[in-house]
Amino acid sequence: MTINNPILPGFNPDASFLRVGEDYYIATSTFEWFPGVQLYHSKDLANWELLPHALTRTSQLDLRGNPSSGGIWAPALSYDNGLYYLLFTDVKGRKGVYKDLHNYLVTAESMSGPWSEPIYLNGSGFDPYLFHDTDGTKWVLNMQWDFRDHHARFGGILLQQYDSKEQRLVGPIKKIYEGTDIGVTEGPQVFKRGGYYYLLVAEGGTGINHAATLARSRSLDGPYETDPSYPILTTRGAPDYPLQNAGHGMIIETQTGEWYMTHICSRPFAGTKLNPLGRETSIQRCVWTEDGWLRLAHEGRLPALTVPAPDLAKHPFPETPVKDEFDAPVLGHQYQTLRAPAEELWLSLSERPGFLRLRGRESLHSWHQQSMVARRLQHFNCTVETCMEYAPEHFMQMAGLVFYYDELDYFYLRVTRDDENGLKLGVVSSMSGKYQEDLASELHVEDWAAYYLKATVRKRALQFYASPDGEQWKAVGEVLDMGVLSDEYGGKLGFTGTMIGLCAQDINGTKKQADFDYFSYQID
Known part of the structure; x- marks a missing residue:
């Protein structure tokens, strides 16, 4: 062996x-x-x-x-x-x-x-x-x-x-x-x-x-x-x-x-x-x-x-399931939260059985009170997917799927509400601290009952997708560069790696909730 x-x-x-x-x-x-x-x-x-x-x-x-x-x-x-x-x-x-x-x-x-x-x-x-x-x-x-x-x-x-x-x-x-x-x-x-x-x-x-x-x-x-x-x-x-x-x-x-x-x-x-x-x-x-x-x-x-391998008997362990339905009373070992522990103040797996409920808190730039549950990116070719139910009331509330290195470098497929255009779904990004919204590719989603969110990683290429039913998917935004989410991008000399997160923000402080039905990580 x-x-x-x-x-x-x-x-x-x-x-x-x-x-x-x-x-x-x-x-x-x-x-x-x-x-x-x-x-x-x-x-x-x-x-x-x-x-x-x-x-x-x-x-x-x-x-x-x-x-x-x-x-x-x-x-x-x-x-x-x-x-x-x-x-x-x-x-x-x-x-x-x-x-x-x-x-x-x-x-x-x-x-x-x-x-x-x-x-x-x-x-x-x-x-x-x-x-x-x-x-x-x-x-x-x-x-x-x-x-x-x-x-x-x-x-x-x-x-x-x-x-x-x-x-x-x-x-x-x-x-x-x-x-x-x-x-x-x-x-x-x-x-x-x-x-x-x-x-x-x-x-x-x-x-x-x-x-x-x-x-x-x-x-x-x-x-x-x-x-x-x-x-x-x-x-x-x-x-x-x-x-x-x-x-x-x-x-x-x-x-x-x-x-x-x-x-x-x-x-x-x-x-x-x-x-x-x-x-x-x-x-x-x-x-x-x-x-x-x-x-x-x-x-x-x-x-x-x-x-x-050493001269020892082979000893495999059960593999982590591709899809987590959030049926367990606690988060799986593969997940971590950003700085703050997973407390009932902002996270629940019991209030709505079968869903991960996140209450929005501070922004993706915060070092204190973020509402994010994430797992490691471990493969150069994979597909991740979730389904979210969410009803933001204004632009200070948003939730979705994020590929996160730190507060300076991330790619975020999120749902929010615009004062003029209503509910919208689109990609925001930060590269070396420069914040951008891809307005040209945003979807207007007033008639969506749920938001199916997906991302494919193909080595250096990241592509987001969205669907109202989990069957008909539409690409959202341009192909993004996964190299941005690296230790040495922009000369920052960090020490971590890409985390894929489910997250919610409510910068107004009213803790608007987002419910996630599942999270899947498929090696391609």
């Missing part, structure tokens, strides 16, 4: 990789989307199921007001003596010279939760990781952020002891590794093998210079010797390779003694840096050299598109 990369397609970056017995887990960053931290489970490394998110309460995570591509960065899983540990960074401010952030620790007896209330650790830098040494001590590592003029922003990897009884960091802080000439050293992971402490770090940033570098030491606090053949993994210098931006690795050993590394990657459109699916998670098989360094099993540094 072989494993096809990526194993977690779509917006699934910064994978933290953990094995406990015969079970494998991955945690990925969720940034401004609630609930926080996606968790996946596997038995064979090829098939993965999405578990409940880790941070489900605002007492654990309050994202309202967090900037886009802020929030949850680089969660880190570990396990010791019957308890799962999860460290994460909540980034409150990310642009400019400063980074306002908070590092926290939560625990659970099961990966499915419930997870504890958070313990504050520090704010010296992001990407915290908890290492459980064999002598029973626990240590937190994170990168050092240095805002000072004439200093490198990425100031190396810090180490400090964690006291589980006092639930705080104690003792001196020591810088144990400053990285290589690749620069931008972050994302530390420590593991032990053959009398060495191995330190795996991400380097080069999240773009074309991204890499994974290994170092080792006889002592946890160093000094660390860098692998003379660093980095282990990178796509630097190979701009045409299908998997780009490879780095930020995490390593595990299977119960059968095989070694694998998860890592970030991206699949941009040919000749560009643009990928609306965002940063994804792939996996590589690794082997050890006689002198104790880790290498990709297929040799070289480029990530393989397919890798041999």
Whole structure:
């Protein structure tokens, strides 16, 4: 059996990789989307199921007001003596010279939760990781952020002891590794093998210079010797390779003694840096050299598109149904909401059984109170569809289907009411913050009892459609460029990916409701 990369397609970056017995887990960053931290489970490394998110309460995570591509960065899983540990960074401010952030620790007896209330650790830098040494001590590592003029922003990897009884960091802080000439050293992971402490770090940033570098030491606090053949993994210098931006690795050993590394990657459109699916998670098989360094099993540094599966029984999971009829009492794990939790204040699956009811709140540009339920775009060719019942009273009320990167970049097929022309259905867009309404293609829909809304993605081409009955469809607007919904479009350097959302706005504050009968996501 072989494993096809990526194993977690779509917006699934910064994978933290953990094995406990015969079970494998991955945690990925969720940034401004609630609930926080996606968790996946596997038995064979090829098939993965999405578990409940880790941070489900605002007492654990309050994202309202967090900037886009802020929030949850680089969660880190570990396990010791019957308890799962999860460290994460909540980034409150990310642009400019400063980074306002908070590092926290939560625990659970099961990966499915419930997870504890958070313990504050520090704010010296992001990407915290908890290492459980064999002598029973626990240590937190994170990168050092240095805002000072004439200093490198990425100031190396810090180490400090964690006291589980006092639930705080104690003792001196020591810088144990400053990285290589690749620069931008972050994302530390420590593991032990053959009398060495191995330190795996991400380097080069999240773009074309991204890499994974290994170092080792006889002592946890160093000094660390860098692998003379660093980095282990990178796509630097190979701009045409299908998997780009490879780095930020995490390593595990299977119960059968095989070694694998998860890592970030991206699949941009040919000749560009643009990928609306965002940063994804792939996996590589690794082997050890006689002198104790880790290498990709297929040799070289480029990530393989397919890798041999471990010597484990195949273990598939049930697939998520194509169509969600909204019959369940709670939202499926595939959905997230934007910054604010799914509360009865604005969302209900019970008031009208079989429908998702959204009460309109703030605009698509808000960092606080949006009414949006969304799932990841995970394929370059797919069709999404919904049916909405909605009766807006004026232009401040609107609802529909949105392809959303952030408040600066989105495409929105929405129904609203115009003072002069009555009910209308059309496309609005924002590209690098420039708002536009496609007035020429708007449909007048006064006689529609319901609004069937559809979109097709064909690699870089997005086309919206609408229908009054779900049978006779009419294209709405021009073909749109999915490249707009990418991390590096317009030089913005974000970290997420395209989310497909059902949403409603009522900027007047009267919470006009929209009812959605179903939502389907079909791979084409």
